[in-house]
Amino acid sequence: xxxxxxVVLVWLCIWQLLAMIVHNDILLVGPAETVRALAVLLPxxxxxxxLMASFIRIVGGFLTGSVLGMLSAFLAYRKPLFxxxxxxxxxxxxxxxxxxxxxxxxxxxGSERLSxxxxxxxxxxxxxxxxxxxxxxxxxxxxxxxxVYHMPAWDRFHYIFFPSVYPFLLSxxxxxxxxxxxxxxxxEVIGQPLHSIGNGLYRAKIYLATSEVLAWTIVIVILSxxxxxxxxxxxxxxxxxxxxxxKEAADDx
Amino acid sequence: MTIEAEHICKSYDGQEVLHDFxxxxxxxxxxxxxxxxxxxxxxxxxxxxxLDKPDSGKIQLxxxxxxxxxxxxxxxQENRLCEQFSAVDNVAMVHKKITRQxxxxxxxxxxxxxxxDRRVGELSGGxxxxxxxxxxxxxxxxxxxxxxxxxxxxxxxxxxxxDYIMEKKGSNPLLLTAHExxxxxxxxxxxxx
Numbered sequence: 140x141x142x143x144x145x146v147v148l149v150w151l152c153i154w155q156l157l158a159m160i161v162h163n164d165i166l167l168v169g170p171a172e173t174v175r176a177l178a179v180l181l182p183x184x185x186x187x188x189x190l191m192a193s194f195i196r197i198v199g200g201f202l203t204g205s206v207l208g209m210l211s212a213f214l215a216y217r218k219p220l221f222x223x224x225x226x227x228x229x230x231x232x233x234x235x236x237x238x239x240x241x242x243x244x245x246x247x248x249g250s251e252r253l254s255x256x257x258x259x260x261x262x263x264x265x266x267x268x269x270x271x272x273x274x275x276x277x278x279x280x281x282x283x284x285x286x287v288y289h290m291p292a293w294d295r296f297h298y299i300f301f302p303s304v305y306p307f308l309l310s311x312x313x314x315x316x317x318x319x320x321x322x323x324x325x326x327e328v329i330g331q332p333l334h335s336i337g338n339g340l341y342r343a344k345i346y347l348a349t350s351e352v353l354a355w356t357i358v359i360v361i362l363s364x365x366x367x368x369x370x371x372x373x374x375x376x377x378x379x380x381x382x383x384x385x386k387e388a389a390d391d392x
Numbered sequence: 393m394t395i396e397a398e399h400i401c402k403s404y405d406g407q408e409v410l411h412d413f414x415x416x417x418x419x420x421x422x423x424x425x426x427x428x429x430x431x432x433x434x435x436x437x438x439x440x441x442x443l444d445k446p447d448s449g450k451i452q453l454x455x456x457x458x459x460x461x462x463x464x465x466x467x468x469q470e471n472r473l474c475e476q477f478s479a480v481d482n483v484a485m486v487h488k489k490i491t492r493q494x495x496x497x498x499x500x501x502x503x504x505x506x507x508x509d510r511r512v513g514e515l516s517g518g519x520x521x522x523x524x525x526x527x528x529x530x531x532x533x534x535x536x537x538x539x540x541x542x543x544x545x546x547x548x549x550x551x552x553x554x555d556y557i558m559e560k561k562g563s564n565p566l567l568l569t570a571h572e573x574x575x576x577x578x579x580x581x582x583x584x585x
Contacts, residue, residue: 280468280472284468288487
């Protein structure tokens with residue numbers, strides 16, 4: 140912890156030093172100026188509403204994309220024809236640049252739901268592919284064992300599929316969490332919906348208020364980091380190996 | 393219940409593994425399939441359990457058997473345990489009638505208390521094998537199918553496992569495979585060539 144704090148401190152010093160060398164508030168401001176800009180922004184109602192609205196849209200998109208990705212992967216595993224049907228869509232979502240989708244979604248759905256939809260479209264293929272790989276890598280021999288013992292579907296999922304899918308989901312979520320924020324905010328900057336982080340960033344850019352741009356960026360990083368930590372902590376409770384060693388479960392009482 | 397395997401033939405990649413194999417398994421019987429490695433013992437068990445289809449021949453369940461499929465307690469050639477879960481979980485997971493308490497009680501017959509809640513991945517080969525044996529014997533079944541069940545067990549544990557299996561099998565038929573018949577004199581021996 141001390142080491143981490145020291146590393147952060149060193150980087151802050153480097154940042155401040157660079158700002159002093161550049162000596163131009165439009166090109167680069169130091170951490171102190173950024174904190175001052177943040178202190179001005181924080182009490183503003185519009186700032187807090189923008190943060191809340193963007194958070195809801197981006198996290199909503201992330202969660203919706205995750206659920207759709209996992210459900211589609213399950214269906215694709217069960218029905219390979221469905222997987223074949225989805226394959227071109229997934230390839231397209233993976234390869235087409237986000238900015239193309241941003242423009243298309245703006246035409247189709249307007250800018251209000253833009254970051255929600257873009258975040259969802261970015262997250263969907265990541266979770267879909269990871270979950271599908273997880274299902275496909277379930278141990279065939281254990282599945283045969285389950286077949287021989289006629290294990291119920293839920294138990295098969297709980298004891299065989301989920302431990303196989305879990306590490307794939309974890310790495311998928313790690314990647315998708317960061318991507319959803321990056322793409323969501325980028326979409327907002329392009330789409331300019333009212334009450335959004337992207338709109339705030341854009342306005343700061345128009346007025347060449349670099350300190351404000353950096354203040355918004357810091358807030359985005361904190362929101363993204365905080366949400367990632369909370370989400371992964373909650374997801375960690377589902378770790379199939381975490382419950383091992385527990386004494387008798389409730390069914391024995 | 394009688395299980396009749398009639399004229400079973402099976403080939404893999406053009407190589408014949410089983411040729412016109414016949415076997416009758418009666419209630420209460422103990423049958424030991426003996427043969428060199430690769431002679432088709434496991435292949436026959438897979439066909440019997442419905443995991444593979446024979447190229448020709450058939451398996452028939454005769455008598456007043458009420459299920460469409462065979463209810464069997466099985467020890468596979470490999471342990472096939474869920475390594476992230478405990479020994480108790482592994483036994484309790486295969487049938488809703490096996491509570492964790494029952495699983496624990498059964499496991500205590502062959503394993504020391506302190507390993508029962510440990511992740512199976514952390515157990516020794518012999519301990520895992522015993523978990524697999526207990527799982528096969530704990531499940532309500534009409535047939536016990538044990539594929540080389542004593543692999544990795546020392547003489548003492550092997551004998552304990554044999555005694556446990558014979559007690560748990562009751563009046564159900566037992567079909568097992570082994571390389572050698574040591575300590576299995578009570579079984580009818582059938583050679584596969």
